[in-house]
Amino acid sequence: MTYAHQTALVTGANSGLGFETSAQLADAGYGRIILACRTEDKAATAREKLIERTGQDVFEILAVDVSEIESSIRAAQDLIEQPGNIDLLVLNAGVGAQSLRRTSDGIELILATTLFGHHVLTMKLLEAGKLTPDAHIVIAGSEAARGSVPMPGMSNMLYDYGAIQTAVGGGLEAAMDAVARGEEPAFNFNNVYSNAKIWVAWWVAVLARELPEGMVVVAMSPGSSPGTSFARELPAIMRWLLIPIMKVVGPWFKIAGPLPAGAKRYLDASNFGPETSGQFWASPPRVLVGPIEVQTEAHLFDLNLQTAAWDSLVRLTGVGLPGSGDE
Ligand SMILES: NC(=O)c1ccc[n+]([C@@H]2O[C@H](COP(=O)([O-])OP(=O)(O)OC[C@H]3O[C@@H](n4cnc5c(N)ncnc54)[C@H](OP(=O)(O)O)[C@@H]3O)[C@@H](O)[C@H]2O)c1
Known part of the structure; x- marks a missing residue:
C-alpha cells in the first residue's frame, strides 16, 4: 500500500513516542503529517528535527493544549479550515503528573490530557466531515488499564466506583464527575493513570458503536518504553538511576522495550481492519512488551461504566457525537 496521499495527525509529536511515531509515519511514506504539540515553537522545533532525521519535508505544525477544551476546539477549527481530510x-499526548492538578476547566490534569481534549478534537473533526470514510483513530492506552502492572505497589489500581458513589453521596453520574474533577478518590499517580487509561478503553468501546461504518477506533498501548520524557516529574534519583536500569534489565524481564517498537504499535493499529474497532490492544498478560493482543479484563467490558464515563465526558466538555444533540 502507498501512503503518499495519506494525512496523519499525531498529538504530543515533539517528544518520546509521538516524535518517533511521526518519524516512522514519514518513513512509511505518509504524504502529510500534522505535528500537534502544546505550542507552535515545540511543533516547529520537532518539525526541523524530523526533516533532518527522515530527509522528508512532509510535516506541518499545529498548536493545541489537549488538556484544555477551548484550545482543542480552536485546533479542530484550524484543521477544518485547511484543505484536505x-x-x-x-x-x-499524555502527562505523568505526580500531584493533583486541575485544568482551567476544573478537570484532573492526567485524565484531561489523556482523553478530554482528544475527545473534543475527534468529535469536532467528525462533525465537520474532516475524517476520511476509512479513517483510523488510534489513542494511547496502557497496560495499566488492566488494573495491575508487574511492579511494586501496582497490583490493584482499579477504582471501586461503588465506594466512590458512597463517598460523594450520589449516583454513578456524580461519581464519574467527581473522578473527572479529581475530587475522589485521593490522588495516587498509579491509580489515577490506570483509571485514565481505562476511560480511554471505555471511550473507544462506546465510540466504535457510533462511528460511521468503515472508520476504526482502537486503544493501543505502546508498551513500556522508558526512553521517553514521561518520567520527567519523578524525583531525580528515579530518573537517573531507575530508568537507565530499566532500559538495561527491562527487556530481560519483559517490563521494558525499545522506543521504536512502542511507536510501531501505533502504526500497526493504523492498518487494523474494521473488526478491531472498539478494542484495546496491549502486551500479553503480566508483561509490558512483546507481541500485541486484544485485552479481555472484565472491567473493560462493563457497559454501565463505559456509558457513564462517556456521559461524564460529554457533560463536562459540552461536546458529544455529531447529531446526538449534545454537540
Ligand atoms: N513511555 C511508556 O512507557 C508508556 C507506556 C504506556 C503508555 N504510554 C503513553 O504514551 C503516550 C506518550 O508518552 P511518552 O512516554 O512518549 O511521554 P513524553 O515523552 O513525555 O511525551 C508526551 C507528549 O505529550 C505531550 N503533552 C503533554 N501534555 C500535553 C498537553 N496538555 N497538550 C499537548 N501536548 C501535551 C508532551 O508535550 P510537552 O513536551 O509539551 O509536555 C509530549 O509531547 C502517553 O499517552 C503515555 O501515557 C507511555
Missing part, C-alpha cells in the same frame, strides 16, 4: 489520528 485526515486519514489517521494518533491521539498520543
Whole structure:
C-alpha cells in the first residue's frame, strides 16, 4: 500500500513516542503529517528535527493544549479550515503528573490530557466531515488499564466506583464527575493513570458503536518504553538511576522495550481492519512488551461504566457525537 496521499495527525509529536511515531509515519511514506504539540515553537522545533532525521519535508505544525477544551476546539477549527481530510489520528499526548492538578476547566490534569481534549478534537473533526470514510483513530492506552502492572505497589489500581458513589453521596453520574474533577478518590499517580487509561478503553468501546461504518477506533498501548520524557516529574534519583536500569534489565524481564517498537504499535493499529474497532490492544498478560493482543479484563467490558464515563465526558466538555444533540 502507498501512503503518499495519506494525512496523519499525531498529538504530543515533539517528544518520546509521538516524535518517533511521526518519524516512522514519514518513513512509511505518509504524504502529510500534522505535528500537534502544546505550542507552535515545540511543533516547529520537532518539525526541523524530523526533516533532518527522515530527509522528508512532509510535516506541518499545529498548536493545541489537549488538556484544555477551548484550545482543542480552536485546533479542530484550524484543521477544518485547511484543505484536505485526515486519514489517521494518533491521539498520543499524555502527562505523568505526580500531584493533583486541575485544568482551567476544573478537570484532573492526567485524565484531561489523556482523553478530554482528544475527545473534543475527534468529535469536532467528525462533525465537520474532516475524517476520511476509512479513517483510523488510534489513542494511547496502557497496560495499566488492566488494573495491575508487574511492579511494586501496582497490583490493584482499579477504582471501586461503588465506594466512590458512597463517598460523594450520589449516583454513578456524580461519581464519574467527581473522578473527572479529581475530587475522589485521593490522588495516587498509579491509580489515577490506570483509571485514565481505562476511560480511554471505555471511550473507544462506546465510540466504535457510533462511528460511521468503515472508520476504526482502537486503544493501543505502546508498551513500556522508558526512553521517553514521561518520567520527567519523578524525583531525580528515579530518573537517573531507575530508568537507565530499566532500559538495561527491562527487556530481560519483559517490563521494558525499545522506543521504536512502542511507536510501531501505533502504526500497526493504523492498518487494523474494521473488526478491531472498539478494542484495546496491549502486551500479553503480566508483561509490558512483546507481541500485541486484544485485552479481555472484565472491567473493560462493563457497559454501565463505559456509558457513564462517556456521559461524564460529554457533560463536562459540552461536546458529544455529531447529531446526538449534545454537540
Ligand atoms: N513511555 C511508556 O512507557 C508508556 C507506556 C504506556 C503508555 N504510554 C503513553 O504514551 C503516550 C506518550 O508518552 P511518552 O512516554 O512518549 O511521554 P513524553 O515523552 O513525555 O511525551 C508526551 C507528549 O505529550 C505531550 N503533552 C503533554 N501534555 C500535553 C498537553 N496538555 N497538550 C499537548 N501536548 C501535551 C508532551 O508535550 P510537552 O513536551 O509539551 O509536555 C509530549 O509531547 C502517553 O499517552 C503515555 O501515557 C507511555
